[in-house]
Amino acid sequence: MATPNAGSATQQPAVEATPIGQRLAALLSSGFTFLILAALCLVFAVLQGAKFANPNNAQNIAIDASQLLLLTVGVTFVIVTAGVDLSVGSVLIFSAVVAAKVMVRFAGSAEEVRAYEFPNQEVAIPLGLAAGVLAGTAWGLLNGVLITKLKMPSFIVTLGTLGMALGAAQLLSNGTTIPNVPQDVQLKLGLRELVGFDVGDYRIRLTPPVLVATIVVVLAALALGRTRFGRYTYAIGSNAAAARRVGINVDRHLIKVYGLSGLLAGVAGGFDLLRFGTASVGSHQADNLAAISAAVIGGTSLFGGLGTIGGSVIGAFIPAVLRNGLVISGVAPFWQQVAIGAILILAVYLDQRRRRAEERM
Amino acid sequence: MDGTRDDPEPVLQAVGIDKYFGPVRALTNVHFAARAGEIVALIGDNGAGKSTLINVLTGVLPHDGGEIVFDGRPVRLSSPQEARALGIETVYQDLAIAPHLDAVANIFLGRELRLPGPLGALGFLDRRRMLKETEEQLGRLRVRVPGLGRRMTTLSGGQRQGVAVARAVMWASKVVIMDEPTAAFGVAQTGQVLDLMRQVRDTGIPVVFISHNMPHVFEVADRIVVLRLGEIVEELDPKSASIDDAVRAMTGSTRFTGVGIKAEFVARTGEGRSVGNA
Numbered sequence: 022m023a024t025p026n027a028g029s030a031t032q033q034p035a036v037e038a039t040p041i042g043q044r045l046a047a048l049l050s051s052g053f054t055f056l057i058l059a060a061l062c063l064v065f066a067v068l069q070g071a072k073f074a075n076p077n078n079a080q081n082i083a084i085d086a087s088q089l090l091l092l093t094v095g096v097t098f099v100i101v102t103a104g105v106d107l108s109v110g111s112v113l114i115f116s117a118v119v120a121a122k123v124m125v126r127f128a129g130s131a132e133e134v135r136a137y138e139f140p141n142q143e144v145a146i147p148l149g150l151a152a153g154v155l156a157g158t159a160w161g162l163l164n165g166v167l168i169t170k171l172k173m174p175s176f177i178v179t180l181g182t183l184g185m186a187l188g189a190a191q192l193l194s195n196g197t198t199i200p201n202v203p204q205d206v207q208l209k210l211g212l213r214e215l216v217g218f219d220v221g222d223y224r225i226r227l228t229p230p231v232l233v234a235t236i237v238v239v240l241a242a243l244a245l246g247r248t249r250f251g252r253y254t255y256a257i258g259s260n261a262a263a264a265r266r267v268g269i270n271v272d273r274h275l276i277k278v279y280g281l282s283g284l285l286a287g288v289a290g291g292f293d294l295l296r297f298g299t300a301s302v303g304s305h306q307a308d309n310l311a312a313i314s315a316a317v318i319g320g321t322s323l324f325g326g327l328g329t330i331g332g333s334v335i336g337a338f339i340p341a342v343l344r345n346g347l348v349i350s351g352v353a354p355f356w357q358q359v360a361i362g363a364i365l366i367l368a369v370y371l372d373q374r375r376r377r378a379e380e381r382m
Numbered sequence: 383m384d385g386t387r388d389d390p391e392p393v394l395q396a397v398g399i400d401k402y403f404g405p406v407r408a409l410t411n412v413h414f415a416a417r418a419g420e421i422v423a424l425i426g427d428n429g430a431g432k433s434t435l436i437n438v439l440t441g442v443l444p445h446d447g448g449e450i451v452f453d454g455r456p457v458r459l460s461s462p463q464e465a466r467a468l469g470i471e472t473v474y475q476d477l478a479i480a481p482h483l484d485a486v487a488n489i490f491l492g493r494e495l496r497l498p499g500p501l502g503a504l505g506f507l508d509r510r511r512m513l514k515e516t517e518e519q520l521g522r523l524r525v526r527v528p529g530l531g532r533r534m535t536t537l538s539g540g541q542r543q544g545v546a547v548a549r550a551v552m553w554a555s556k557v558v559i560m561d562e563p564t565a566a567f568g569v570a571q572t573g574q575v576l577d578l579m580r581q582v583r584d585t586g587i588p589v590v591f592i593s594h595n596m597p598h599v600f601e602v603a604d605r606i607v608v609l610r611l612g613e614i615v616e617e618l619d620p621k622s623a624s625i626d627d628a629v630r631a632m633t634g635s636t637r638f639t640g641v642g643i644k645a646e647f648v649a650r651t652g653e654g655r656s657v658g659n660a
Binding site: 243244247248249250252255256258259260262263264266267268269325326327376 | 462463466474478479480483491493494496505506
């Protein structure tokens, strides 16, 4: 065989057969977004010194990014299949509302809850979080079933469920923040210090949201990069007809992928309760576009077949770092949205150029 | 016409196949056989029913009359997966590869090898073993694919086709069907594909070769079956028949004097020009 280095058994086979040029190009383009992230950190660190560059602030950024991270991971799988999921922000809100309602309902009698007493909260809190995840998964599965069985474009179906999930969340909550949620979901669970250690004057604490987000990212990266599930995800996005011809059950796989996106939106909904102790229908309405932007900045192609979890993680951290750094710098944080828009356009432009160069080889 | 010589038992056989699309009769009482150790070419003008016959034989389309006999037993093929499970592989005209995946991933698409043990149960792929088996098989077939780990988008059209052909050949344990496999090829690559077909035949696996390109057909086929308007009209021996004979049979214009000119035209320009979606 003409494969270079075919004899060395220590390297990854797939990488082994890749020519240097393509590896460099891939490195440059995935490196580009990483360079932006690194440059942002550097600029804020230089301008703001220890106000930005301290362990506590790094932790704040991680907590702030964790929710978007979950949505971005789910949306990455969907976009790699050449679909899109516009509903994740609304599904997040719906899941959070369901989780909050279930907690309130089961934490104690109506009188007790109104008096901020939650005798059954040990049961009600996990039950509520599980209900939120289930609700999110149900929306995701509904998306998948409608897209595959009615043969509808994912853009239209998820635009529809975006409205439906948001409306349903508002109906459930009467359009307001759910009152009388057991505070321990935030104080004892969301802010719980699982692992803590001191770095100089700072205390670094690993909290459940960050731990959950980390586990999700690692599992998702393995699933997309190393398993048959991931291979089918790429294959369907690359050429769905070819995937069908080799016997892959494309519909079933797509339903799973949209279900996964909904499930992760449900988990992100639970994070609202963990972080803020309540579910509000007012925020997160632009989270869908933030997640799609993050995935695309991270190198996921809207045409399908391309994308990595690592890239999406970087893409999700860029807005978090920007927002944090701008606030610390005393600049209006709205600039974050302006900057993300510009980075999105630039990232896709560079990616297109790279891909054209690669195809000419 | 349906194989009366002392040939080995057909591996795959169409016996009196009829196929209708609504009121339109696409195939009429078609008898066709592929035997071990032969390359049988299936030729015909656009709309003659070549693709319909192939689709029936590979489980893509149901048929209305007659039966498919595989290894001496009648079979019902209700999906392409069932045909593949029997060892019948097809190279499609449009290749059916995933361009963002590499050659190994494409070759193993839908039949991925998983790691042994619990990781495999979780769906983890054994990429090392898939690469190794691909290298071995391609080496055995003397197919050269540069950069097995490269995305297919970075390969030339001919190289992509090479992967598609290699995939079919690698998995076909009984029959290989090639629908216009040389249509996108230059001279050198066409030679490779024709060689590959001979190698497959020599391992005892019959090759069904659908092509518009008469020189390619006459170069490689052991037997030529001509379809016209949904019927088998003639079976030719490429050693004794001429391209003129084949074109006459395809067009049915036996008595026209201009046939020789047309035959030459098709022979010279056959590749690409008259490739259709029959």
